[in-house]
Amino acid sequence: MRSVVNPDCRKQKTTLFQNKADLTSMIEEYAKDWQLFINTLRYPAAIIDIECNIVAANKEMSVLFGENINSTHTKCYQVFHGADMPVENCPMVKAEKSFTHEEAEIYEPSLGKFLRVMIDPIIADKRLIGAIHYALDITDQKMAEENSIDLVEIYANSINELKASELRAQKGRDAFLNMLEDISESYKELENLFLRFILVMVNALDAKSPWTKGHSERVSMYAEQIAKEMLMDADEIKNIRLAGLLHDIGKLGIYDYLLDKPGKLTKEEFNIVKKHPAQGASILKDITQLREIIPFIKYHHEKLDGNGYPNKLKGKKIPLGAKILHVADSFDSMTSDRPYRPAPGIEYALSELEKHKGPQFDNDVVDAFLSVLEKSYIESANLL
Ligand SMILES: [Fe+2]
Ligand SMILES: [Fe+2]
Incomplete structure (x- = not known):
């Protein structure tokens, strides 16, 4: 189980976390420390509190979204997805219950990118006080996969079409061979009839x-x-x-x-x-x-x-x-x-x-x- 737990948080007494305000102030208290941590990451990352407010974000996150989103204190789903509520499949929703690493692949229309969104919960004294929110750009990977899927699909369709063509050709060949066989049989019957006719004439001559x-x-x-x-x-x-x-x-x-x-x-x-x-x-x-x-x-x-x-x-x-x-x-x-x-x-x-x-x-x-x-x-x- 991956979880990000601030050791100092564990020293806090549970009475400090009686309500959401306490938890929010708790994560803000450590925001500078978290800021230092996420600045070391090479991919976009942000710290959000349990209310989904962004309390810190690194430079890569700003680069990804094309604006400075550090310490905006706005909802992550508004900044990241332009939505009024957490988007479908948002791993943060799951992490609130699972207290463990969650991730999901999301297509972000405003960016035209596929993102692997990952959440690592920040837990203090068995309470979720926030999360580290990562976003990896997996667009190239997804496109490669889709192209691969397309190629597989095209290949499978080609094979199916080939099989269907072969089947049609086989049926055509069978029908043609049957026709030839019928013609051959008819021809043999006609030839036999013809030979019998000749023998009848010869017999008539012999009888004469x-x-x-x-x-x-x-x-x-x-x-x-x-x-x-x-x-x-x-x-x-x-x-x-x-x-x-x-x-x-x-x-x-x-x-x-x-x-x-x-x-x-x-x-x-x-x-x-x-x-x-x-x-x-x-x-x-x-x-x-x-x-x-x-x-x-x-x-x-x-x-x-x-x-x-x-x-x-x-x-x-x-x-x-x-x-x-x-x-x-x-x-x-x-x-x-x-x-x-x-x-x-x-x-x-x-x-x-x-x-x-x-x-x-x-x-x-x-x-x-x-x-x-x-x-x-x-x-x-x-x-x-
Ligand atoms: Fe003769
Ligand atoms: Fe003769």
């Missing part, structure tokens, strides 16, 4: 003639293997596979008896059959997803030397997809029975591919297909 049953699937499989062997990209391989399935779809418009005729076709009959590539292109022309493969279908009977049909295209004018279909289609025809002849067989087919490599079949396509067949043969031999 027992002689061509399975031909489209086999041509599709050979063509896909050639495309893979030629290191085409995934989309190109997929297109080649589809084109293989649909290459003869134009035969839907050819009379069944021509497809199933056991003997050789007449020139007129063959001219009708030769329409199937263009008819296939025409059947599929409105299907956007098949736009890229329609030329493959239309020109799958073209030959490099220009002796094919329907447009007698030559060399580079024939799309690669059509060249691949031509090789795959010819190989399957030569290895399948026809109503007008039995299958010539695989050896014959291979020799024909080699023989007509260049004038009829594309060199690279034939080489790729022969490589596929060779690998397939080695693989099946290893399995035996």
Whole structure:
């Protein structure tokens, strides 16, 4: 407990302190001594009696308030705070009861300063006769604290805002990913539907003639293997596979008896059959997803030397997809029975591919297909 007790006061008899006047005169009696004491302090200090009258003040107190307030004998709250009564939180009020050191932080508007106001009671013979009143300017400290609090608050707000932004971004990302997932699912469903539609068309073609049953699937499989062997990209391989399935779809418009005729076709009959590539292109022309493969279908009977049909295209004018279909289609025809002849067989087919490599079949396509067949043969031999 901090208290300022004048030892001499303790020697006074209690009868001297019967009323406030006695106490006030008591503190005034020692004012000169207290004046000497507070003059040694480096911060503003004043002596006040129990009536809150200033009985002494040091130079720093005058500097703080900008006027000479030494021994004004006016109320401290009037001089210090311009108030008619002790200000809220005044530590003097507490010290009157606690008889011990009290302090409080006060903002003094007339000075524009934060002050730490401290009271050390002066006690004589267990009676409070006055107090030393200090005032420390803590404005810089408070501003630093407030700035620090502001910075902490700004930092906390920034963190919260960042978290909120992250949350919003996360929700946005989640919503976007969900949307992509939905689109992806829808796309897969559409693609499945599309593939089923193509297979329905191919099945319709197969059902038309027992002689061509399975031909489209086999041509599709050979063509896909050639495309893979030629290191085409995934989309190109997929297109080649589809084109293989649909290459003869134009035969839907050819009379069944021509497809199933056991003997050789007449020139007129063959001219009708030769329409199937263009008819296939025409059947599929409105299907956007098949736009890229329609030329493959239309020109799958073209030959490099220009002796094919329907447009007698030559060399580079024939799309690669059509060249691949031509090789795959010819190989399957030569290895399948026809109503007008039995299958010539695989050896014959291979020799024909080699023989007509260049004038009829594309060199690279034939080489790729022969490589596929060779690998397939080695693989099946290893399995035996
Ligand atoms: Fe064909
Ligand atoms: Fe065919």
